[in-house]
């Protein structure tokens with residue numbers, strides 16, 4: 001690797017979550033000097049912050065784990081089918097220690113700006129602690145569900161009781177016993193935490209604006225036999241995952257829901273229901289593209305919800321009626337709907353009685369005042385672009401990423417943006433991102449970036465960035481893929497719809513994880529087609 005004598009390090013990696021950790025590992029393997037910044041006190045990203053009760057991953061533990069280190073894969077043993085936050089964090093800490101990755105990071109340090117200087121082709125990265133580091137490459141591993149959203153409800157900050165956001169959960173234990181707890185939000189975080197909180201709290205009030213589809217996880221401890229089998233067949237499992245639409249070794253039923261009869265459809269839904277969790281959205285290939293097919297899945301799940309909830313009126317209110325099933329991420333739960341059979345759980349329907357204000361001692365809806373000791377904000381994130389928008393990113397000619405993306409994210413392959421040379425975005429908008437298994441997603445992108453840096457070195461190049469046209473075409477491709485599905489019809493965070501004023505654009509690439517990998521590989525093989533590679537002043541456009 002040719003040294004860049006004028007820069008402090010070869011690369012800066014921002015974020016010590018799943019993608020940042022692997023980026024540090026891989027770039028160091030290339031012999032690069034890497035400096036990492038992380039705003040938290042430790043590694044883990046999402047799994048560092050989301051410590052709320054009941055927090056788990058909805059991708060099976062054996063799949064939601066790194067594949068790059070075969071020994072690690074063989075030595076690490078997951079205890080449950082769906083791992084808890086605690087176990088995933090312990091795993092990531094183990095990986096960090098095993099590969100000495102913590103040493104790259106400066107913790108409790110938030111990056112406030114990254115500014116590109118065209119003459120030196122270097123980025124200057126500045127932090128809230130007043131540090132500045134120059135680097136040739138910037139890897140933005142800032143997370144897609146990391147910028148928390150605390151809605152601007154009147155009186156929000158006047159509440160005198162305990163108040164927590166699920167995505168910034170405290171490290172000290174939170175006691176619910178004897179307390180009246182209000183949970184605002186019924187996405188994954190609300191739906192996972194409500195049953196656990198209800199077990200201890202005096203009373204839980206669930207403030208629901210939009211009901212969500214949720215499917216029991218079917219979680220269970222993994223047996224020694226299951227683990228032995230997975231470990232013996234890991235390479236094959238990973239191969240199938242890489243060939244799949246979502247980065248896990250599952251493929252939909254070979255026929256569409258509208259191509260089979262009622263009995264066959266029922267059998268397939270029963271099977272996927274047993275399998276558990278959000279994967280139900282993928283039982284049939286046409287489920288999220290054809291509304292009639294979607295209706296069959298929706299009706300199946302509705303009947304299940306009605307079986308689980310004793311009071312038919314409450315069941316009605318818990319059943320979504322504003323989006324096709326699967327167009328918002330289906331939640332993977334553990335006893336959510338049954339929780340509403342408890343005497344100490346009250347559903348507050350914000351569609352009929354919206355929140356008017358938060359008071360010193362509770363929440364007032366248009367219906368009544370609810371006196372509370374604690375409010376849990378399970379109100380989600382400024383997803384996919386929020387964490388980047390909170391950094392002042394300035395590329396060539398002083399252009400800002402915020403402005404460039406003001407009408408929605410504009411990337412090529414999700415990896416890079418025109419006007420921002422040598423900056424790579426991890427697992428974000430324009431890539432399969434949250435629609436895929438994030439761990440394999442991160443590995444695929446980091447490996448691609450690493451190969452790209454090899455290419456730059458081989459050509460003695462100073463910088464790489466996508467052409468405006470390549471970005472234009474990729475954005476069009478992403479939009480076209482989304483338009484072929486039912487996804488844009490939902491007010492989801494995929495669409496930016498949960499954040500007031502955010503442009504309404506379907507942000508992930510929905511063409512599938514395997515297809516995406518193939519496209520990235522083909523572009524690399526074609527000499528990084530669509531990228532401009534600057535070579536000592538000359539521009540080479542393959």
Ligand code: NA7
Nearest residue numbers: 151185186187188189190209210329378379380381493498
């Ligand atoms: P989500 O899925 O964005 O859920 C946030 C919830 O908070 C959702 O039910 C929102 O209702 C609700 N919300 C947001 N703002 C308000 C206000 N102002 N008033 C009432 N209710 C509100 O976030 P999660 O943390 O649960 O999950 C994020 C992802 O993490 C998840 O999909 C998994 O992939 C992992 P709305 O639907 O907007 O009406």
